Amino acid sequence: MPIRRFRVTVAAVPLLAATLLTLTGCVTVHGEEVLQPAVTKGEAGRVLDRFGEQNNKANEDYDLDVNSRIEAGGLREIDQAGLKVRKEDYPEGNPDYEPLEFSDTRFLIPQQRGWPRWFVADTLSNRNDLRWFLVFVKEGPDARWHATHLSLLDDSERADIGEFAEDGDGHVRRVPLGASAGLTVAPAQLGKTYAAYLKDGSGDDFAPGQHTSDRVGAREQYRRTPEYVTQYVDEATPEYPPVGLRLADGGALVLFSSRHFVKQTVAQGREVEVPPAAGPLMKGTPKKSLTMERVSQQAVVVPPRDDKGDGIVFYNRLEGLVGAEGS
Incomplete structure (x- = not known):
């Protein structure tokens, strides 16, 4: 997320502040110091869509470089090794690959200060009847979102876990x-x-x-x-x-x-x-x-x-x- 800058007119502030503004030029409110949602729901949806598209390309072609664009952490290490093994067996890729699709998605978005920021996509896929809990992390304001964790839960497990706590604005609590x-x-x-x-x-x-x-x-x-x-x-x-x-x-x-x-x-x-x-x-x-x-x-x-x-x-x-x- 870009740093938000606010310029204050010198005439509207006391003399001391005016002197400081003459020296500094502007006042900066750093996004990393403000408590705010880690991501908007609209952006979270686009992140999941991009993940699905790139994941399909990586798994159809067994392309490690494409996988690196959308995954990081332990999930990337696991999938990179899997792609390497399958590429060895099928160097031309998988012609029978069935594209991954998501549905019934709920985004679990906490409010955060600083970096990295993260959110969870709680979603169904066309792979199985399990709910996918995909964690997406963004390391800094100019970084891309990467999936870092994946867990698969059935309906009874999801119900047994219970409800997530929310703050006054309806965001999950990290x-x-x-x-x-x-x-x-x-x-x-x-x-x-x-x-x-x-x-x-x-x-x-x-x-x-x-x-x-x-x-x-x-x-x-x-x-x-x-x-x-x-x-x-x-x-x-x-x-x-x-x-x-x-x-x-x-x-x-x-x-x-x-x-x-x-x-x-x-x-x-x-x-x-x-x-x-x-x-x-x-x-x-x-x-x-x-x-x-x-x-x-x-x-x-x-x-x-x-x-x-x-x-x-x-x-x-x-x-x-x-x-x-x-x-």
Whole structure:
């Protein structure tokens, strides 16, 4: 958004102010210091339309450059790797590609100061019966909007999340990333906290479920077998900041990213099995071991600090293979 400049006539102000204006020439009200909607609904609609058009071109032609124009963050890393793999298999593109279309869209727009600014498109697509939660971020007044997070929710999950809190002007309320968010875990710490939890499942920050206790339990089955040994490393992604929307009950829906490495080392006499999707991303030669790197995007409800309940609940987890290394 351009900086708004207001010029004040010298004759209309006291002498001291007039002297200052003579020196400075004008008074500037910086848009980044004013609390205002992150985007108008009209512009949000155009951003989503542009995303759809460019996304169709990128996925029909497997064009990484086009994808870079509309995506950033963890979503871009996941999709760039996917496009690279498909381009390897189908260098001429996908002649049977079905264009992506959106419908029944609701824009969740907070009021913000400063940059970056963001909003969420809550929309249906012709891909499935799930609601797409697409986060769009604009880094500065001269930057373009890029999609950075995607979560897919069915109707029951969307209803279970509850209503979003709104301010007096009807805008959704964004959640600060630090401790002032008043949540059991600050949004900025979610990636680090989740990575620590996945090591052994200790602590009570997360509610039991598929992406928490079940995932920790499943790992135990594969750490050591007669065929191979598996090692897991999980990391936060501070380079991909989360976003949070305040819920009416004081909690928050937070969308955040994380990074996960899985290394399998085979026993003597065994061959390393390389999944087809890992081939085009491979570095090195997988003689005895293969390390696969994935980026994951999560949609979770974090309860308020004074009402922890069962803990942080996962509603969606979208994961993509982004790298592979053999040794």
